[in-house]
Amino acid sequence: MDAPFVRGSIIDEFGNKVYDDVIFTPFFQSDSVTLERGMDHSVKQNTLVAVWTDGRDLTSWYADAMQTDGYETLFIEEGYTLQISQLGICDDTGMHTEPKVEFKVTKVDYVSPGLAKLHKDHDADEGTKNWVKGICIAIGAVLALYGLLTRRYVLVIGGAALIVFGLFFSDCVVNWIAGKVRL
Incomplete structure (x- = not known):
């Protein structure tokens, strides 16, 4: 995946420089945005910004193993301005400065919990079935044996049943209990 980087300043809605000459990556949330070198971008959507380091040439930063010791995050909103002095794309071949970079928003499909297709845990069901089966067999065997010893054939029949x-x-x-009990 190509990673886009911006070198520039971040200015709040009152004109104050929040960050001056830093390397950052904005993560736009609703609409894709194209940023151009030398142009100010007025933010019109909520945006998470990862501020990687103090400003320096992007290729120099890449050559220095992209050190991010002072990494910070910032949440900005409509009214902020991004002053852009340099743009770059980083891929497996290196950092490439670009005059224009598109920051694409990838839409995420959210699943309502009630609509999710959940799968049963068959191993847990088997374990529960084995417990129920074992308890019924053990109690049935004790009843049948006690019925034989005391000559109460009703207990023998009940134990066998x-x-x-x-x-x-x-x-x-087990299925009936699982339908009645929601954990």
Whole structure:
């Protein structure tokens, strides 16, 4: 990705220099903007500005490994002015000074949380199903065994039914609980 840089000054809506002769990158938020060397740009939208370092020739700054020890951010709004003395594009071959640079705004599609397509965590569902299945089988086995020892065949039938329920219907129980409980 090409990175655009500006050398110049940032002036507030009252004419005060907020930054004088610095290297910065403005991140325009709503409309793409073309900046030209030697021209003042009146800001007409909210803009985040990354101020990289004190002003110096862009190619010299690039040759010095683009040091950003004093890096700062600034939020500017309509009424600010960008005084532009130098423009540059940095890519993998170096810094290239340009007479004009377009700062493109990339639109972001925001997703409403209610409209997001969420995917189930199948591993968590399997773990829960295994727990329900294991509990039903364990309780069913204890009931059936106790029913056999005490000769209460109703408990044997109930225990066997709980084992069958755990084996075949644990998915239904977990899905029902997941539908009722929203975490």
